[in-house]
Amino acid sequence: MLQKFLFAFGLIGLLHSCQSTNQILSKSDKRAEIMTTIANDETMSKEMMGILMKSKSGKMMMMKEHHAKMMEKMKEDPEMMKNMMSEMMEKANNDDAMMSGMCKSLMENEKMMNMMEKMKEKKIEKKEDHKEHH
Structure with a gap:
């Protein structure tokens, strides 16, 4: 008992x-x-x-902090951003898994999709301007 x-x-x-x-x-x-x-x-x-x-939340916090620092550096140095983007695209072109991951990330990010749409529109406008001059 x-x-x-x-x-x-x-x-x-x-x-x-x-x-x-x-x-x-x-x-x-x-x-x-x-x-x-x-x-x-x-x-x-x-x-x-x-x-x-x-932990998942801890990793996300660290990634967000790292991402914010990278974005700040790229804003401060546009040439560095251009070089990094070129390198990243070069690597993605040679790596299907990386390309798939990038595409998925881009599609999930509304701001990036809007920016890409604007870039696409500018590219079309440039082609039309180029055709008018010839």
């Missing part, structure tokens, strides 16, 4: 400790304190980065 009571009491304690973790993290001041502690400790920071890189 005592063993059953202790087992039940231990199980309730275990379940309560899981719930209290969520309760602690739901309080923004405590959550900020925990994150600051992790950020200020080299070992814990490395552990957290490992956990983030294993």
Whole structure:
């Protein structure tokens, strides 16, 4: 009887400790304190980065940050952007999987599709202008 009571009491304690973790993290001041502690400790920071890189949301966050930095660099240096785009297109022409991935990404991005449509219209206009001059 005592063993059953202790087992039940231990199980309730275990379940309560899981719930209290969520309760602690739901309080923004405590959550900020925990994150600051992790950020200020080299070992814990490395552990957290490992956990983030294993999670889907962590990978997405890192990719978005990397993408934003690349876009900023390309805005600052249009020649670099032109060179990178040329290199990327060259590689994509030789790699079916990369081309397929790029096409899928472009089709999912409305801004890119609009930009490509505008580029296509300009190209058609240039061809028509060229024909009128000959």
